[in-house]
Amino acid sequence: EDLFSADQRDVCLAVTGDAFHHLMITDQAEELMSCRGCGAKAIVRCRCARIRIFGRMAPHQKVQCVRLYAGLQHTVGMCGDGGNDSGALRAAHTGLALSGRAEASVAAPFSTAEESIGAMALLLREGRGSLCTSFAAYRFIVVRGMVWTQLKNACLIIFRIYMSPLAYLYVDLLSITLLLWGVSLSKPAAKLSATLPEGSLLGPQNVVAGAVGVVVPLIAVAVLFAALGAQPWYLKFQSGPEISEWSSRSDNFEAPLMLLWFGWFSVELAIIYSFGHSYRQPVYRNFPLMGASLFLVLILWILLFSAETRFSCMFKVNCDPDTYASLRFSWVNAFLFKYEKVGGLEWFAPVREEGGRPVSTNYSTEFKVGVFFLLILFSAIHVALYRLLVLGKFAQEYCPEKLGWGDAFGIRLLGRISRVKAKAIRFRRRLRRHIGKRGKTNFEMVEVHAAEGSVDSPALSPQKAKSPEGHEHHPRGVFMEEDVTGMTMPSDNESSEQLPAGGEADEFRSLVVGERRAEEAGA
Numbered sequence: 338e339d340l341f342s343a344d345q346r347d348v349c350l351a352v353t354g355d356a357f358h359h360l361m362i363t364d365q366a367e368e369l370m371s372c373r374g375c376g377a378k379a380i381v382r383c384r385c386a387r388i389r390i391f392g393r394m395a396p397h398q399k400v401q402c403v404r405l406y407a408g409l410q411h412t413v414g415m416c417g418d419g420g421n422d423s424g425a426l427r428a429a430h431t432g433l434a435l436s437g438r439a440e441a442s443v444a445a446p447f448s449t450a451e452e453s454i455g456a457m458a459l460l461l462r463e464g465r466g467s468l469c470t471s472f473a474a475y476r477f478i479v480v481r482g483m484v485w486t487q488l489k490n491a492c493l494i495i496f497r498i499y500m501s502p503l504a505y506l507y508v509d510l511l512s513i514t515l516l517l518w519g520v521s522l523s524k525p526a527a528k529l530s531a532t533l534p535e536g537s538l539l540g541p542q543n544v545v546a547g548a549v550g551v552v553v554p555l556i557a558v559a560v561l562f563a564a565l566g567a568q569p570w571y572l573k574f575q576s577g578p579e580i581s582e583w584s585s586r587s588d589n590f591e592a593p594l595m596l597l598w599f600g601w602f603s604v605e606l607a608i609i610y611s612f613g614h615s616y617r618q619p620v621y622r623n624f625p626l627m628g629a630s631l632f633l634v635l636i637l638w639i640l641l642f643s644a645e646t647r648f649s650c651m652f653k654v655n656c657d658p659d660t661y662a663s664l665r666f667s668w669v670n671a672f673l674f675k676y677e678k679v680g681g682l683e684w685f686a687p688v689r690e691e692g693g694r695p696v697s698t699n700y701s702t703e704f705k706v707g708v709f710f711l712l713i714l715f716s717a718i719h720v721a722l723y724r725l726l727v728l729g730k731f732a733q734e735y736c737p738e739k740l741g742w743g744d745a746f747g748i749r750l751l752g753r754i755s756r757v758k759a760k761a762i763r764f765r766r767r768l769r770r771h772i773g774k775r776g777k778t779n780f781e782m783v784e785v786h787a788a789e790g791s792v793d794s795p796a797l798s799p800q801k802a803k804s805p806e807g808h809e810h811h812p813r814g815v816f817m818e819e820d821v822t823g824m825t826m827p828s829d830n831e832s833s834e835q836l837p838a839g840g841e842a843d844e845f846r847s848l849v850v851g852e853r854r855a856e857e858a859g860a
Contacts, residue, residue, distance in 0.1 A: 351390035354398050361401065370402075371409050380411055399425035414461075416454045417441050431464075433457055458529050465534050465616040466525030472535070472543060473610040474520050480550040481513070481606055485599065488558060492595055498574050501587040501653040502677035503669075504596040512600060512633055516607040519626030523617045530615040537747025541736035546610070546727045553722065554602050557715035561598055561708065565590060568704055572687040572696060588685040590698050593640075593654035597708065600637045604630045605716045614728050641705055645697065651679050657697035658684040 350369065352360065360366035372383040391402055399415075403425045406413045415422070415429035420440030426432030427444045433456060434441035434448035442448035449456040485508075492498050500508070535542045565571055574589035586592075611626055613619040621627060643649040650656035650664060664670075664680030673679070686695035700708075726732060737743040 348385075349390065350388045351392060352388055353392055354394045357391065357394065357398055357402070367405055367409070370405055380406075380409075396421045396424055400428050403428045414457055415445075416457055417445070418452070431460065433460055462525040462527075462529050462616075465530070466523065468536065469534050469614075469616045470521060470523045472538070473523070474517060475538070476543060476546055476550070477517065477520055477606055477610050478513075480547050481603060483551055484554050484602065487555065488595065488599060492591060496574055496589070496591045497586065498589055498592050498595075499586045500592050500596050501651075501679075502673060503652050503679065504587070504592070507636070507652070508596070508599060508603070512603050515629035515633065516603055516626070519623065519629045520607050520611050522625045523611050523613075523620075523623050526613065526616050526618060532615065534616050535744065537744040537751075539747035539750050540744055541732040541740075541742050542727050545732050545736075546723065549719065549722050549726060550606060550609075553715060553719045554606075557602075557711070558598050560715075561594060561711060562591070564707060564711070565594055565704070568701065570701060572689065575687045585683065585685050587653045588656075588695070588698065589687065590700070593652070593698060593700075594708070596652060596654065597637055597641055598712070600633060601712045601716075604633050605719060609720060609723050612723070612728065638709075641700075641708065645699055653698065655699045657699065658686070658695055 357366065360369065366388075369388050371387065372380060372385050391399075394402065399422065403413050403415055407428075407430065412431075413429045414431045414433065415425045416433045416435055417423070417426050418435040418438055418441055422434075422441055423444035426434060426441060432445035432447065434445035435454070435456065436452050437448055437450040447460055449459075489499075537543070566573075571590055574586070574591060607626060608620055608630060611617070611620045611623055613622075640649050640652055640654040643655050645655055645657045645660050647660060647664060647667070650660045651667070651669060653661070661680060661684060662682055667680055670678040670680070684695045686698055688695050
């Protein structure tokens with residue numbers, strides 16, 4: 338009893354298969370395998386007198402040992418090099434087959450040719466790095482999509498503009514493909530961290546990173562457009578074709594700035610979310626991402642600092658009517674749709690005086706330099722806030738320890754959201770049933786008229802039939818939503834009271850009732 342008391346520290350117990358069998362029979366194994374009050378946050382740091390070594394275990398006892406640890410809410414890893422370890426390798430959360438033997442590698446999800454259990458550390462580093470990379474890619478797509486949607490809506494409502502066709506191809510095809518590919522190639526850290534990474538999409542790191550990634554860029558774009566509006570040469574986009582002809586609404590000063598800012602923001606977001614911290618290597622070691630970012634930023638700098646060149650006019654950045662007209666026979670048009678072709682005599686930029694010639698959309702040198710420094714400034718602010726709030730003590734320690742906002746909270750929140758969604762679905766189904774019982778469907782009309790001979794019965798016809806009110810009805814009781822909006826099939830009592838017996842009406846009535854019962858069974 339003194340040996341097993343909670344006061345004992347730094348005592349390691351070792352059991353054989355026979356001793357483990359006795360402990361299992363007497364229900365003492367679980368107690369001696371768990372922490373008994375030393376206050377350690379992890380079982381590996383527990384200093385209580387507990388079993389730490391298991392030797393000469395039978396295959397089924399290895400499975401029992403793994404399941405006992407899993408029952409104590411621990412994440413269990415198992416290493417084995419033979420067929421007698423197959424059951425435990427499969428029962429563990431993570432099984433690693435050593436020496437590359439076929440007997441063990443068949444049952445284990447992971448295998449290695451090494452004989453040392455040090456390969457488990459490599460597996461943990463790879464797993465943690467993969468988890469952080471997956472969350473980074475998810476945050477990149479979600480935050481980038483949220484900011485992009487808000488920017489497009491704001492520019493359409495305030496300025497009534499779109500970006501040029503090639504600008505959209507740069508943003509929606511080239512940029513996101515290269516950056517997402519680069520983010521996914523982040524490598525794991527060289528050393529195994531003592532702390533666990535965040536495991537919930539609604540954890541503090543993911544949520545705070547997303548909030549910072551939305552707020553800072555939107556403030557930046559507001560400052561950029563305010564600086565554009567303060568320029569003496571600036572003219573707001575005033576005219577243009579129909580709103581549906583979106584490719585002609587980029588001949589202005591606002592659309593190029595929209596492209597330059599969002600292209601830079603996409604690169605900035607990918608690099609920030611690829612910071613190594615504890616589980617991945619530093620971002621500068623991710624050479625594919627660095628190369629893709631340099632290539633995309635180089636395109637943006639060429640567009641920003643060029644002066645009315647054919648390349649910049651393809652994106653309608655720093656362009657004038659004459660240069661744009663010369664692009665009618667460009668080789669680029671061979672790869673674009675008809676409504677996306679560049680060049681032509683139509684130029685819808687604003688004019689300085691009524692009846693005058695549309696102006697060039699070339700930015701001044703001072704404004705170009707100002708845009709360059711503003712982009713760098715807000716990127717530095719974004720990086721500083723990300724390091725302070727997400728990688729610092731706020732999301733790493735304060736939120737989980739002081740606010741109780743960790744993985745468990747995120748899982749509970751996701752569960753509540755799922756339950757609310759399920760309740761909403763059930764309420765919608767009950768509401769539809771209630772509305773359906775209060776009204777008549779158009780099937781009843783068609784059945785009655787069919788029995789009276791005023792219209793052909795739709796029961797046996799593969800074509801649509803129409804009621805006297807003009808509603809379309811489809812074969813076998815399948816109807817379009819707009820035909821009978823808010824209604825469902827009639828109940829059995831309604832059908833038996835309103836439909837006459839005999840002939841085609843009886844056959845169609847049985848079909849309607851059968852469809853009604855099938856819907857209720859499915860619900």
